[in-house]
Amino acid sequence: MSVDHDIQAARLTSQEIKNNFTDIHPPLTMKQALVASERCLFCYDAPCIQACPTQIDIPLFIKEINTNNAHGAAKEILSANILGGSCAKVCPTETLCEQACVRNSKEEAPVDIALLQRYAIDHLDTTQAYPFSREQPTGKHIAIVGAGPAGLACAHRLAQKGHKITIYEAAKKSGGLNEYGIAQYKLVNNYAQEEIDFVLKIGGIKIQYETALGTDISLASLRSTHDAVFIAIGLNTTNSLNIPGEDLKGVEDAIDYISELRQSKDMTQLPVGRRVVIIGAGMTAIDIAVQSKKLGAEEVSIVYRREQQSMGASMYEQELALTNGIRFIFNAQPYQIRGNKQGATHIQFKETTQDRSGKISTTDKIIELPCDVIFKAIGQRLNTSIFTHNADPIPEFDKRGRLKVDEQFQTSIEKVYAGGDAINGLDLVVEAVSHGNQAAAAIHQQLKD
CATH class of the missing domain: 1.10.1060.10 (Alpha-helical ferredoxin)
Structure with missing residues (x-):
């Protein structure tokens, strides 16, 4: 069966795009806030x-x-x-x-x-004094690798204690997930950067951009030039489907496209498929599905290999997808992708069954969907090779392949700490902030002892 490969920009007008990407949660008025607080x-x-x-x-x-x-x-x-x-x-x-x-x-x-x-x-009154202050300088210098939520939270806490902080960030901007990985309709305009500007007002924090661990800097050099190191690099490698046809044009990483969308100055120029299939069932799958619809995709399907109740996305997020016309297909595991010189045209799944223990098995029944774009939203993993490019001591990793830490967020290497998505957890922004807060307290205590 022949299918045209239909990926193009400007499916919607700039005004339609603007309307579609307004803040999903309009702010409360003062009256509404008072009523809600009651x-x-x-x-x-x-x-x-x-x-x-x-x-x-x-x-x-x-x-x-x-x-x-x-x-x-x-x-x-x-x-x-x-x-x-x-x-x-x-x-x-x-x-x-x-x-x-x-x-x-x-x-x-x-x-x-x-x-x-x-x-x-x-309603924070910015005309008043900055609500946080720095203690007297301690003479201690801490390296933080990654300017995402965990790194920024850790830096702010340590700066308050009078320590000097240098953040080494691989990207061109700070913010991590907030800047590059959150749906545009959740953090509109330039909110992520405005928040970072507020964080940096504490003073004592320097950010060195386009400096990646494992290529531009080594863990050994950071340990030799700083009193402590906090690793908050997130998860930097997308998992693979490991099926035939994955290398066809039109098969993309959801996180990469969300990043491109968030950095775009004109979303009408983003290429959008007419028929989009998303593989995965977490928050990223919902984000890319809804945004694809808001950019003008006609048919958007989220396909998951397990039952609905096993989805990582909350019921609220699932309902958001449904209200935006997203179709859900459950119990279907990717089998192969077919296409032509233009790119992917079909993706095939094998129907699955799930036993009481949660183990899934595939059947012989094939489900085939026509598509122009396939987004992989099946999770990310830590690129552990960045710790093996030199004479660095190699930290221990847990069963998920993430950095193993103790109760003080210290890795197996003395004075090297880690937090955020790089360690085992729920992979939430608020949890990353918590990790940064707790690691900062541990680092400060160690530097005092």
């Missing part, structure tokens, strides 16, 4: 605090909003989570603090914690 019961030993990886005192900041002190609420949030603004927009609060809210039941919805957190940060 619903909080200001619980003692609140479960929402325990559900927040950064332990923000949620009842306290909501009470500040309730007394018309949004600036004070923002300071409370930022003292626990310096990236509280972006976390309010990108966190899966429906599975964290809002899920734990005592009001969350069949009869009523949880308190709008994320929207209230965003309201507070948006």
